Amino acid sequence: MARTVTLKSLMLSAVAAFSFGIGHAEADSATTGPVQLTGIVPYTQVDADYFELQDMYQRFHAKYPNITIHFDAMDHDAYHTKMQALAISGHLPNLLSLWPGKRTGYLTDRGYAMDLRPWITRDNLAATQRALFLAPQGRDGQIYELGVPYVLWTSIVYANKALLDKLGLTFPKTLKDFEAQAVVIRKAGYHPVVFGDQSSWILQSCLLSTLVGRMGGPDWFQHARFGTNGASFNDPPFVKALQIVQDMTTAGLIDKSEPSTMREQALSEFVSGKSVYFIGGIWEVENLYTSLTPAMRAEILMQPFPHIDGEAFTDDASTSGEIATGFGISKTSTPQQAEAAWKWIQFSMDPANADIYLKHDILPIYKNLDLSARIHDPLLHTSYDFSSGIHTVLPVLDDKMDAEGVEQIINAGLQEIVLGSTTPKQLAAQYETWVAAHDSNRHH
Amino acid sequence: MLSTANGASGRRLTDSVHSNATLARSSRADRMSYALLSAPALVVYAVVIIIPIVYSLALSFTDWGGSGMPHFIGFANYISMFRDPIFWHSLRDNGLVIAISLIGQIPLGFFLAYILYRQLIFGRAFFEAIIFFPSLLSPVAVALLFGVVFAPSGLIAQVIGMILHSNLFELDSFNSESTAIIPYLIVILWMYTGLYMIIFLASLQKTNGEMLEAAVLDGANEWDLLHRVVLPGQIPVFMTSAIYAIAGSLKSFEVLWIMTNGGPSYYSNVLGLYMIQNTFTYYKYGFGSAIAVVLILLSTGLILLLARGTQYLSARFE
Numbered sequence: 182m183a184r185t186v187t188l189k190s191l192m193l194s195a196v197a198a199f200s201f202g203i204g205h206a207e208a209d210s211a212t213t214g215p216v217q218l219t220g221i222v223p224y225t226q227v228d229a230d231y232f233e234l235q236d237m238y239q240r241f242h243a244k245y246p247n248i249t250i251h252f253d254a255m256d257h258d259a260y261h262t263k264m265q266a267l268a269i270s271g272h273l274p275n276l277l278s279l280w281p282g283k284r285t286g287y288l289t290d291r292g293y294a295m296d297l298r299p300w301i302t303r304d305n306l307a308a309t310q311r312a313l314f315l316a317p318q319g320r321d322g323q324i325y326e327l328g329v330p331y332v333l334w335t336s337i338v339y340a341n342k343a344l345l346d347k348l349g350l351t352f353p354k355t356l357k358d359f360e361a362q363a364v365v366i367r368k369a370g371y372h373p374v375v376f377g378d379q380s381s382w383i384l385q386s387c388l389l390s391t392l393v394g395r396m397g398g399p400d401w402f403q404h405a406r407f408g409t410n411g412a413s414f415n416d417p418p419f420v421k422a423l424q425i426v427q428d429m430t431t432a433g434l435i436d437k438s439e440p441s442t443m444r445e446q447a448l449s450e451f452v453s454g455k456s457v458y459f460i461g462g463i464w465e466v467e468n469l470y471t472s473l474t475p476a477m478r479a480e481i482l483m484q485p486f487p488h489i490d491g492e493a494f495t496d497d498a499s500t501s502g503e504i505a506t507g508f509g510i511s512k513t514s515t516p517q518q519a520e521a522a523w524k525w526i527q528f529s530m531d532p533a534n535a536d537i538y539l540k541h542d543i544l545p546i547y548k549n550l551d552l553s554a555r556i557h558d559p560l561l562h563t564s565y566d567f568s569s570g571i572h573t574v575l576p577v578l579d580d581k582m583d584a585e586g587v588e589q590i591i592n593a594g595l596q597e598i599v600l601g602s603t604t605p606k607q608l609a610a611q612y613e614t615w616v617a618a619h620d621s622n623r624h625h
Numbered sequence: 626m627l628s629t630a631n632g633a634s635g636r637r638l639t640d641s642v643h644s645n646a647t648l649a650r651s652s653r654a655d656r657m658s659y660a661l662l663s664a665p666a667l668v669v670y671a672v673v674i675i676i677p678i679v680y681s682l683a684l685s686f687t688d689w690g691g692s693g694m695p696h697f698i699g700f701a702n703y704i705s706m707f708r709d710p711i712f713w714h715s716l717r718d719n720g721l722v723i724a725i726s727l728i729g730q731i732p733l734g735f736f737l738a739y740i741l742y743r744q745l746i747f748g749r750a751f752f753e754a755i756i757f758f759p760s761l762l763s764p765v766a767v768a769l770l771f772g773v774v775f776a777p778s779g780l781i782a783q784v785i786g787m788i789l790h791s792n793l794f795e796l797d798s799f800n801s802e803s804t805a806i807i808p809y810l811i812v813i814l815w816m817y818t819g820l821y822m823i824i825f826l827a828s829l830q831k832t833n834g835e836m837l838e839a840a841v842l843d844g845a846n847e848w849d850l851l852h853r854v855v856l857p858g859q860i861p862v863f864m865t866s867a868i869y870a871i872a873g874s875l876k877s878f879e880v881l882w883i884m885t886n887g888g889p890s891y892y893s894n895v896l897g898l899y900m901i902q903n904t905f906t907y908y909k910y911g912f913g914s915a916i917a918v919v920l921i922l923l924s925t926g927l928i929l930l931l932a933r934g935t936q937y938l939s940a941r942f943e
Contacts (some may be wrong), residue, residue, distance in 0.1 A: 265908070
């Protein structure tokens, strides 16, 4: 009996090993021959991302010499226009540069990109990547893109510590404290907070999204988004979030000139020490890094928005953000090309290649790898600590909802709230009417 | 037979018939030549202008979003557009832009050209150059420059702040729905007046100098010269400039896009920008085509109106 069991076990093991060997060999043989891939990236050859791409590809090609990828680089807006044209004509490249949300919905919502879940499961990506980078992106749980494990935080309160010390202030713990500081700061001849909302998405992306997430919580937002459980954008969390923007304007925290101020001008005011706070996304770190001396970089604080009384989601280590853009695979790819494209995606997420990202001041967050000891610049260290310290990613409105409604109604409406031309309740009602009638989240 | 029977008149008739036949043949040959020689240009015109217009018109009756098959939805896009307050505000802003072009750029351009032509100031070449110079600048550079000048904490605000001893002074005057377009109007007035000045200057050079001398000898003063001799001759140039101004005013948006992005809110939006936003940001190609059709109809209507006006003025001053 024992011998039979042992023999059976051995045979089963042999079959399993043989099958695995076949599977693995099949996977390898799919890419052992020469494979040519094409890809288009939404940044130009003078952007920092392009140099990082070059370094990553150099190392990838050294490891997989049979896989050649031809990348085309172009400006962000031109990229989206071209990709739409290529999708219609059936000539999409193998590698698609995708956003995790609606920005590239014209590809992901229309069936042009492959679902990466089978590969993710097969190669056990969950062992090295945090769950938030493997979160569902499509309505039915699909994952279309993966890239550097990095969150594009859209709402960070940058503070000039030197100015705070000079004015005898500390970073506010609550919104009430924040509003109270406005009077003190203005009296001293400084601007309290700058945003630069001329392009109209800043207030929505860098402030409102966090307020909505805190006041209602991610669960409420999902229900309002899809119109389930009776939730809507007329609900108190959304109205209250808009009300906070109005209150911040009344208190003098947000200036009425913000809707006409360019982001570059706002950043310039912060860098030149005319403003105590600057609210923006994580992308400002690169701008601050080039504009400030090392001594000044050490004086920059980065914090999530302060605690708000009455918030439903009480984790204050939360802020709005989007998983970084990454690569997806076009459905026009052959199985061999798809496998090769997956190798590229997997390679770019491998913690072993973190040094390439660090070299280009990109700070990835891995599951079991702490990079803080390898970061020496004070500002980048602050940025890494901020990213590592956030527990929850709150949704960004323009990432989850249709662009037309967010841009035409919310973005424009926020500016009108600051200018006093509309009220939070009116704006909420207007947006809910539009979403109920047109948003694809409610009309799948 | 005819010639034998009727002599000279018969010969003339025969000659006439032969001549008509020859004329007819050569006319046909000429027409063939004209058709063949102009065919390439017409084909290019059809492909680049006519076909896209017809295609846009067709698309304007669909809900096409850039992929898949377009679905016919009748006049829904037009109804939606005419119900949209942003459309009407953009149309209003376009009206102001046209007005600045027609009653600002063109008359000012003519006035400056006349002063230079009549050499009523010294340093003609210098003034010619500096007035024309802004129209040579890149619109993007101009937009970025004036975006900073008119910004709430830009150059003008800084100067006013210095005068008032307030480093927190901000220029809020252009933040309202009615005034947000004003900085753009100032910029286009500065930027394109020189172009019309050059057009009028070139036209004025062709004015008969002897006629002006004769008028002066007859006792005409400068005002008489201007409105009785020079101005009537410039009517066709005004017409051409006005057509150019209307077309440019309706289609332009690049300076505004960079200066204000149509904001704050939609307060400085124009139809060109409205079309771009709906087509390429919201992927509403059908709706964007409807806006394009409205723009074409507006341009055509205004130009026809102008042509009528020009005809009347030309007839009056003949």
